[in-house]
Amino acid sequence: MLEVADGTVAASSSSASSATFEAFQLGQGGTRAEMLACDAANGAARGGTAYVNLEPVHGDCAGETRAVEALVASGVKRVVVGVAHPLPGLRGKAIAALRDHGIDVDVLESCESAGDAVSAARARAAEECRRVNEALLYRVATGLPFSVYKYAMTLDGKIATSTGHSSWVTGAEARERVFRERKRSDAVVVGGQTVRQDDPRLTSREEDGFQPARVVLSRSLNLPDEARLWNVTVAPTIVLTVKGKRPDFQSRLRAKGVEVVEFDDLTPLAAAQYMHARGYLRCFWECGGGLAAPALSSGVFHNIMAFVAPKLVGGGKDAPTPLGDLGIQAMHDALPLSGVGLEVCGRDILMRGYVPNSSNTGRLGKMASAGYSLRGLEFHVGESSDDDERADDGTLISVEHAAASLAIDDEVCHMDELPPLSFFKAWDENGALSNFAPFPVTIDGAVWMTVEHYYQAQKFAGVDSKIARDAIEDIKCAISPEAAAKIGRSVQANHPDCVRNDWDNAKLDVMRRALVEKLTNFEGPRSLLLKSVCDDGRQRVIENSPMDAIWGAGRDGTGRNLLGALLQEIREKELRRR
Numbered sequence: 001m002l003e004v005a006d007g008t009v010a011a012s013s014s015s016a017s018s019a020t021f022e023a024f025q026l027g028q029g030g031t032r033a034e035m036l037a038c039d040a041a042n043g044a045a046r047g048g049t050a051y052v053n054l055e056p057v058h059g060d061c062a063g064e065t066r067a068v069e070a071l072v073a074s075g076v077k078r079v080v081v082g083v084a085h086p087l088p089g090l091r092g093k094a095i096a097a098l099r100d101h102g103i104d105v106d107v108l109e110s111c112e113s114a115g116d117a118v119s120a121a122r123a124r125a126a127e128e129c130r131r132v133n134e135a136l137l138y139r140v141a142t143g144l145p146f147s148v149y150k151y152a153m154t155l156d157g158k159i160a161t162s163t164g165h166s167s168w169v170t171g172a173e174a175r176e177r178v179f180r181e182r183k184r185s186d187a188v189v190v191g192g193q194t195v196r197q198d199d200p201r202l203t204s205r206e207e208d209g210f211q212p213a214r215v216v217l218s219r220s221l222n223l224p225d226e227a228r229l230w231n232v233t234v235a236p237t238i239v240l241t242v243k244g245k246r247p248d249f250q251s252r253l254r255a256k257g258v259e260v261v262e263f264d265d266l267t268p269l270a271a272a273q274y275m276h277a278r279g280y281l282r283c284f285w286e287c288g289g290g291l292a293a294p295a296l297s298s299g300v301f302h303n304i305m306a307f308v309a310p311k312l313v314g315g316g317k318d319a320p321t322p323l324g325d326l327g328i329q330a331m332h333d334a335l336p337l338s339g340v341g342l343e344v345c346g347r348d349i350l351m352r353g354y355v356p357n358s359s360n361t362g363r364l365g366k367m368a369s370a371g372y373s374l375r376g377l378e379f380h381v382g383e384s385s386d387d388d389e390r391a392d393d394g395t396l397i398s399v400e401h402a403a404a405s406l407a408i409d410d411e412v413c414h415m416d417e418l419p420p421l422s423f424f425k426a427w428d429e430n431g432a433l434s435n436f437a438p439f440p441v442t443i444d445g446a447v448w449m450t451v452e453h454y455y456q457a458q459k460f461a462g463v464d465s466k467i468a469r470d471a472i473e474d475i476k477c478a479i480s481p482e483a484a485a486k487i488g489r490s491v492q493a494n495h496p497d498c499v500r501n502d503w504d505n506a507k508l509d510v511m512r513r514a515l516v517e518k519l520t521n522f523e524g525p526r527s528l529l530l531k532s533v534c535d536d537g538r539q540r541v542i543e544n545s546p547m548d549a550i551w552g553a554g555r556d557g558t559g560r561n562l563l564g565a566l567l568q569e570i571r572e573k574e575l576r577r578r
Contacts, residue, residue, distance in 0.1 A: 047076070055092075064439075067094070147283045155309065170309045178286075211234065215239075220241075269295075277555075304353050306350070340352065449480075457471070474487050511563070
């Protein structure tokens with residue numbers, strides 16, 4: 001059998017009474033799925049096969065070897081890898097390490113279907129593994145988050161009536177599918193017109209669990225004073241606008257807890273690049289045609305998710321359509337989608353497909369000029385969507401090669417040039433230095449899943465309040481550092497009286513203590529930090545967060561970078577003495 005689901009490791013025993021143990025990594029800093037599956041197997045996987053849809057993190061860049069160590073300790077004799085890791089600093093390292101331990105490793109990524117049933121099954125499994133990991137592959141290859149443009153239209157191509165009324169184009173089943181897609185995404189993106197006309201919530205409609213960030217693009221900042229998106233107790237909201245627009249309104253939004261980010265020139269591509277810098281893997285765009293057209297033209301959209309409802313509204317040119325003007329004059333210039341699939345959602349039809357490269361912007365253009373194919377990037381404008389000679393109908397084999405090749409552009413320079421040692425997300429290069437990286441710390445006899453868990457809980461330490469005590473316990477039990485951070489920040493914002501009085505003065509020492517514990521006990525991040533020192537000097541360590549100007553460098557690089565400075569201090573005063 002082969003299990004292929006997001007973050008899955010299935011360890012199958014080869015014994016007569018075979019069993020399957022499956023696990024998922026929850027969040028960027030959650031415990032690695034390989035470790036969870038091996039723990040669940042509890043020795044029963046010895047002599048069996050482990051299936052991983054993505055090559056485990058292993059090696060110097062991430063500073064982590066525990067996933068491979070868990071697989072080795074489990075006693076499996078074979079590991080099937082769906083996709084090799086796209087980052088050049090990680091690609092192939094876990095595969096090589098497993099083979100060094102005498103484990104047979106079978107990599108499916110280059111499988112192509114042959115005539116026999118076994119080859120066909122392997123090719124299908126490889127394709128599914130690529131599909132599961134497509135957001136990461138696209139992010140590495142393009143320098144943008146994997147972006148899905150979703151819309152719902154009538155059979156005559158309208159997303160609303162001539163008066164702008166759009167509730168509801170589709171039925172309940174289609175809307176439920178949209179809620180699920182939102183929950184898979186880091187952010188849901190709309191334009192100002194959608195906020196003004198629909199006053200949406202843009203949530204997954206679940207009270208508990210993950211909610212994506214709501215991102216609003218508005219150059220004019222002509223937005224209502226009251227909107228459901230301004231209620232950030234439900235989910236975070238980020239408004240992107242042009243520098244200097246309506247400063248008083250910006251202040252009112254910030255007072256409500258809405259994050260406002262100014263751009264010199266706000267375009268869909270600039271917004272996508274910013275969301276990439278924030279570490280987003282997947283963005284779900286639910287904007288109107290006025291924003292969708294430039295986003296599509298600039299190469300922001302990678303996938304189209306179109307719901308078609310069996311109804312007619314007419315309305316002529318006053319009834320809006322899913323796309324504005326793309327400047328296409330002839331049908332043979334239409335942009336063809338690849339990998340097209342159809343699905344019935346109640347009374348509606350869902351059509352999905354991947355977008356061709358419609359511009360030479362950024363990494364998309366580099367990939368096209370380099371001859372790489374990324375879900376339709378082999379198409380050129382002018383090719384017909386029903387051309388029998390077009391490329392395959394959506395395999396992702398080439399995206400891996402493109403990701404691995406193009407990512408080399410981002411490799412760290414030679415040490416004698418001393419570039420900064422930058423990190424941000426736990427799954428990025430150098431991610432072992434992140435507070436969200438899955439390295440548990442034990443302090444005063446208590447075990448915390450990550451540094452972030454410990455840091456968030458200490459905000460409420462020693463406070464004589466049930467809310468504070470409950471917050472500490474909830475943070476300690478949080479399934480991921482993302483969840484721990486959400487709890488800590490929410491309680492701090494809603495119950496400031498429960499935050500310890502000395503927190504502003506104590507938090508630096510709290511962070512230092514957790515970092516020392518982590519770096520003392522784990523070879524991976526410690527080695528990574530120590531390698532930033534050579535005979536010619538010492539690299540500056542930068543927490544490259546675009547939204548944190550206190551612990552990180554901030555969007556323009558002028559932030560205080562307290563976390564990076566702390567790591568440098570620990571490197572000099574603690575680690576180099578050992």
